[in-house]
Amino acid sequence: MSNIASGNAIAAVAALIGDPTRANMLAALMGGRALTAGELAWHGGISAPTASGHLAKLAEAGLLSVEKQGRHRYYRLSSANVAQAMESLMALAGTGPKRHRPVGPKDEALRAARTCYDHLAGRLGIALADALRAREHVHLADGVGAVTPEGERFFREFGVDLTSGSLGKRPLCRACLDWSERRHHLAGRLGAGLLDRSLALGWLARNPDSRAVAVTAEGERGFAEIFGLPEHWRDPP
DSSP states (O other), X not given: OOOSXXXXXXXXXXXXXXXXXXXXXXXXXXXXXXXXXXXXXXXXXXXXXXXXXHHHHHHHTTSEEEEEETTEXXXXXXXXXXXXXXXXXXXXXXXXXXXXXXXXXXHHHHHHXXXXXXXXXXXXXXXXXXXXXXXXXXXXXXXXXXXXXXXXXXXXXHTOOTTOGGGOSSOSSEEEEOTXXXXXXXXXXXXXXXXXXXXXXXXXXXXXXSSBEEEOHHXXXXXXXXHOOOTTTTSOO
């Protein structure tokens, strides 16, 4: 039996994502955290009862996973593949005609540093990928990534065990197209490990209302000293 999706199957998934309400709900889950139906209803701009119908369709199609805890149901993206598809669609949507809308603080924060499901994106994610390539710790080409032996030692010393089962069975290193920067940042087990370790060290702080992350003073020093990030990594290209 072929695993290649038919045109009808592709169209069905595209139609689900193509609804603005459902697209906003999926985008809200790109931060990697599970959200309740009420929280997702707010992101979709609809009532909770209406949100339940949309969420049921997304879960039935395998785009969302659901976990019940007490009286609440928590929803999250079902896999990194869904997140990758959403990030690619965001990048594609951003190539359209420019809208005359001033960039606000929220937009700038997302462009500077944010989570893309379980890894870092934005200018920080791009700067990390550039620094690791420059040191030949990773190789990226055509959306595929590889970790060098020197890179394996570096990441192990940094505290990221790429052989750990806690990082899942996804590809070790993958390039993910960044929707705001139009360049590739690091995904896969490596990307997830770098985000987890940076949070554990207190280098990054999550924003409870957004997938933007703030770089702490310790993070500024750590990213510069250990990864060699330049002071101007926040500057637009």
